[in-house]
Amino acid sequence: xxxxxxxxxxxxxxxxxxxxxxxxxxxxxxxxxxxxxxxxxxxxxxxxxxxxxxxxxxxxxxxxxxxxxxxxxxxxxxxxxxxxxxxxxxxxxxxxxxxxxxxxxxxxxxxxxx
Amino acid sequence: xxxxxxxxxxxxxxxxxxxxxxxxxxxxxxxxxxxxxxxxxxxxxxxxxxxxxxxxxxxxxxxxxxxxxxxxxxxxxxxxxxxxxxxxxxxxxxxxxxxxxxxxxxxxxxxxx
Numbered sequence: 360x361x362x363x364x365x366x367x368x369x370x371x372x373x374x375x376x377x378x379x380x381x382x383x384x385x386x387x388x389x390x391x392x393x394x395x396x397x398x399x400x401x402x403x404x405x406x407x408x409x410x411x412x413x414x415x416x417x418x419x420x421x422x423x424x425x426x427x428x429x430x431x432x433x434x435x436x437x438x439x440x441x442x443x444x445x446x447x448x449x450x451x452x453x454x455x456x457x458x459x460x461x462x463x464x465x466x467x468x469x470x471x472x473x
Numbered sequence: 474x475x476x477x478x479x480x481x482x483x484x485x486x487x488x489x490x491x492x493x494x495x496x497x498x499x500x501x502x503x504x505x506x507x508x509x510x511x512x513x514x515x516x517x518x519x520x521x522x523x524x525x526x527x528x529x530x531x532x533x534x535x536x537x538x539x540x541x542x543x544x545x546x547x548x549x550x551x552x553x554x555x556x557x558x559x560x561x562x563x564x565x566x567x568x569x570x571x572x573x574x575x576x577x578x579x580x581x582x583x584x585x586x
Contacts, residue, residue, distance in 0.1 A: 390571060401477075401560050401576030402517065415565075415572055450516060454571065461507045461562075462574065464516040 361385060363465035365451050371471045372441055379437045380468045384453030391434050392462060393426055394450040395419065402450055408434060441472045476500065477563050479577035486551055487585050493547040494580045496561030505570055506544045507562040508535055511579065517560055521546070548582075556584045 364383040372378050384391045389410050394402035405424070406416045410431035420426075423441075428434040438445055448469050452462035478497045486492045498506070505524050509517035521528050523544055527536040534547040548555055558579040564570035 392573065394576075399481075399578065401562075401578045404565065404573045404575065407573055461509075461519040461522050461570075464518070466516050 363451055363453050363463050365449075365465035365468050367468055368466060369469045369471075371473060374443060374472055375440055377437065377439045378441060378470065379435055380449055380451075380470075381433060381435050382451030382465060383433045384451070385455075385463060386432075388453035388455045388463075389431070390454040391428055392452040392454070393434070393436050394452065394464075396448045396450060396467075397446075405436075438470075441470075443472045446470055446472045476575045477561055477577040479559075479561055479580050481578055481581060483581040483583050485583045485585055488551060488553055490551055491547065491549045492551055492582065493545055494559065494582075495543050495545045496563075496577055496580075497541075497543045498561075498563040498575075499542065500563055500566070500575075501539075501542060502566070503564045503570075505564060506535075506537060507570070507574065508533075508544075508546050509560040509562060509576075511558045511560055513558075517576075520559070551584045553584050553586060556582060558582070 366381045392407040393405040396402045408428040423439045426436045448467045450467045451465045454462050508520045510520045511517045521535045523535045523537050532549045536545045558581050560579045561577040562574040565573040
């Protein structure tokens with residue numbers, strides 16, 4: 360599979376629990392992005408990595424959110440003490456550099472906090 | 474002005490018609506612009522990139538107007554399968570978007586038989 364893979368596809372969790380999502384980018388892409396999308400909205404930028412370095416974080420990314428890309432390959436996004444407002448689709452995208460070719464998105468992880 | 478603004482629609486268009494919608498942006502330093510297509514409950518997929526005045530791919534044409542800071546998407550001979558949400562994306566900073574893209578809310582298009 361040469362696309363961007365995300366796991367799990369769906370996650371239902373109780374408020375207050377921690378959740379972790381995984382993203383495997385296209386192997387030759389050195390840039391990886393996390394976005395969040397809610398119904399009726401466009402994707403909102405959360406953070407991005409160039410190789411293993413996290414270069415930008417949105418103000419949307421509160422202290423409860425943390426992202427890692429330890430070896431410059433796959434990435435994880437963890438949300439601690441989930442809240443109902445965290446319910447959204449979490450999208451991962453990768454880019455080959457320069458960004459001039461747009462991003463390839465994964466299928467997303469749909470999080471529902473109950 | 475909002476960073477990226479789109480008319481949410483919906484645009485209801487008969488099959489075979491031509492439809493166009495615009496996207497305005499505030500970052501005058503942007504060098505690249507993107508149109509994504511998103512089907513219901515699916516991920517966005519890159520439709521077209523625009524780096525200069527415009528780009529054409531089959532029935533789809535994207536135009537860039539730097540002076541007025543908007544890009545447009547024109548769909549000719551629309552098909553039922555064109556029904557989707559069309560997202561406009563603009564680099565968060567200058568350049569091509571390597572540091573992140575800002576997306577509009579999308580324009581919902583419905584092609585009617």
